[in-house]
Amino acid sequence: MSAYFDTKNDHLISKLSDILGKESVITEESEREFYSIDVYSKDKICAAVVRPINKELLKKAIPYVAKSGYSIIVRGGGMSYTKGYVPTKEDTIIFDVSLLNQIIEINETDMYITVESGVTWKEIYEKLKPTGLRLPFFGTFSGIRATVGGGLSQGALFMGTARYGQAADILLSMEILLPDGTIIKTGQSAFKNSKPFYRTYGPDLNGLFIHDGGSLGIKTQATFRLISAPKETDYLTFLFPDVSSACLSLSQVAKSGAAEEAYVFDPVSTRKNLSTLNIKEELKTIASVAKNQSSIKKGIFDATKLVLSGRDFVKEDMYSLHIVCAGRSSSSVRDDIKLIREICGKNKAEEIPNSIPKAVRSNPFKPLNGVIGSDGDRWVALNAKVPHSHSNKIINEADKILEKYKAEMNGLGVTVSRLFIAIGTHAFSYEPVFHWHDSWLPIHRKIPEENYINKIKEPKANTKATELVEQLRREMVQLFADLGASSNQIGKTYLYSEMLNPNTLGLLKSIKKYVDPDSQLNPGVIGLN
Numbered sequence: 001m002s003a004y005f006d007t008k009n010d011h012l013i014s015k016l017s018d019i020l021g022k023e024s025v026i027t028e029e030s031e032r033e034f035y036s037i038d039v040y041s042k043d044k045i046c047a048a049v050v051r052p053i054n055k056e057l058l059k060k061a062i063p064y065v066a067k068s069g070y071s072i073i074v075r076g077g078g079m080s081y082t083k084g085y086v087p088t089k090e091d092t093i094i095f096d097v098s099l100l101n102q103i104i105e106i107n108e109t110d111m112y113i114t115v116e117s118g119v120t121w122k123e124i125y126e127k128l129k130p131t132g133l134r135l136p137f138f139g140t141f142s143g144i145r146a147t148v149g150g151g152l153s154q155g156a157l158f159m160g161t162a163r164y165g166q167a168a169d170i171l172l173s174m175e176i177l178l179p180d181g182t183i184i185k186t187g188q189s190a191f192k193n194s195k196p197f198y199r200t201y202g203p204d205l206n207g208l209f210i211h212d213g214g215s216l217g218i219k220t221q222a223t224f225r226l227i228s229a230p231k232e233t234d235y236l237t238f239l240f241p242d243v244s245s246a247c248l249s250l251s252q253v254a255k256s257g258a259a260e261e262a263y264v265f266d267p268v269s270t271r272k273n274l275s276t277l278n279i280k281e282e283l284k285t286i287a288s289v290a291k292n293q294s295s296i297k298k299g300i301f302d303a304t305k306l307v308l309s310g311r312d313f314v315k316e317d318m319y320s321l322h323i324v325c326a327g328r329s330s331s332s333v334r335d336d337i338k339l340i341r342e343i344c345g346k347n348k349a350e351e352i353p354n355s356i357p358k359a360v361r362s363n364p365f366k367p368l369n370g371v372i373g374s375d376g377d378r379w380v381a382l383n384a385k386v387p388h389s390h391s392n393k394i395i396n397e398a399d400k401i402l403e404k405y406k407a408e409m410n411g412l413g414v415t416v417s418r419l420f421i422a423i424g425t426h427a428f429s430y431e432p433v434f435h436w437h438d439s440w441l442p443i444h445r446k447i448p449e450e451n452y453i454n455k456i457k458e459p460k461a462n463t464k465a466t467e468l469v470e471q472l473r474r475e476m477v478q479l480f481a482d483l484g485a486s487s488n489q490i491g492k493t494y495l496y497s498e499m500l501n502p503n504t505l506g507l508l509k510s511i512k513k514y515v516d517p518d519s520q521l522n523p524g525v526i527g528l529n
Helices: 003-020 029-036 055-068 121-131 148-154 243-256 267-275 279-292 296-309 330-345 355-362 388-404 406-412 442-446 463-482 502-515
Strands: 048-050 071-075 092-096 103-107 112-116 171-177 183-185 218-225 232-240 261-265 319-327 350-352 378-381 384-386 415-423 427-436
Touching (some): 029 048, 029 442, 055 171, 071 218, 103 121, 112 121, 121 148, 232 330, 243 261, 243 330, 243 427, 388 427
Parallel strands (some): 048 092
Antiparallel strands (some): 171 183, 384 427, 415 427
């Protein structure tokens, strides 16, 4: 850094310390590095990290940073892997909003919940449990850390997604902070004398700030609609001899509307997920299975099946479809289960013990030990959303890329697993996950529990493997663009602006110019600036 930069930086940090308190401004190098790196990549290290303890302090600090000319990046749980919050220049201030974690209102009469943007999906889930209510979509695999603000910026999905879609689909209103301190409200909360109970009175301004990667405004709070928590839940798992029959069943189950979650693991993915389990966790799962059933007798029976099924039911080269059904009554769930069995039975399915979906749902927000593999391997995912009619095409075309690099992957120890997810009735998600051994990033050492990470030896540096993974990612991303796919967690990875209709892109750039005239909000994300 230059002497000028150091002086400018010191002045800004001093002022931020005055506004927020010294304890809320982090300048220690290792901490700045941790906050500047995601699960996969690194670039520049930010000048400072600030952690405001409430919205009022955030609203004071943001305009001051904007006037200084520094870039502003807002970070939530920090569990993404597409450079969504990785700085591209040193004169950047990262705002960690995880302390903005107040649940502002649970309105049981009008069926909505309003929370600050730093609240996690787990915190919402636990707070709603005693009320008998739930979010329709209710969280991600990383929901113990992943925040509402990050989920709306990046495109959170998984729990409840087969029936209810993504976080964006259950949103009613937001409060957005612009760099100059202006507050924008969306949905019904934008109107005088109104509650945030409805999304669209006039143009839907919520949509403008969803999946923007934090490039159009800073989310400070959000309101979501609620549902009554299902009274009954049941699970299914099927094996298929090939990916085509498994994914055909996934699409047909999705279109039937009978499942809350439906996803396919390939054999590699199944083994990877099971490898992180341990006896202590399995015992906790058994207790949860028994407790979460409306009938204690049924809970004990299901828990016993979970123990007896063990980890050895997946046959070599078999694809597994995992399903969660939930409803108001046991009869309605039985009807859904029956329909799904009929669908899968026509597609060469073999039903097996439902250990995986049951274990996932029994404790949906587990510690994030899986951020590093049980063998010390790193991983990084991609995703592409396509119509059901294009599912075979994207799988086959992606396989061609993998086949082209097969020898290099084998030589450098790079493997791939695949996850396929149903999103509502209308979308099929293809998610390749690359695994390889290389030295760890700070997040790999800091996030897992000590009793997990201390048993694993960090691999030696293996830059050639990482370079190959990056090449595979680039070719996959280009394929997704060529097929007209959508992706969440756009960050600085997917070809969003490059593939957008020019007139639409022009409108988006005009909006960006209006809300962020000096392009200080997360520059480079979603291809802007």
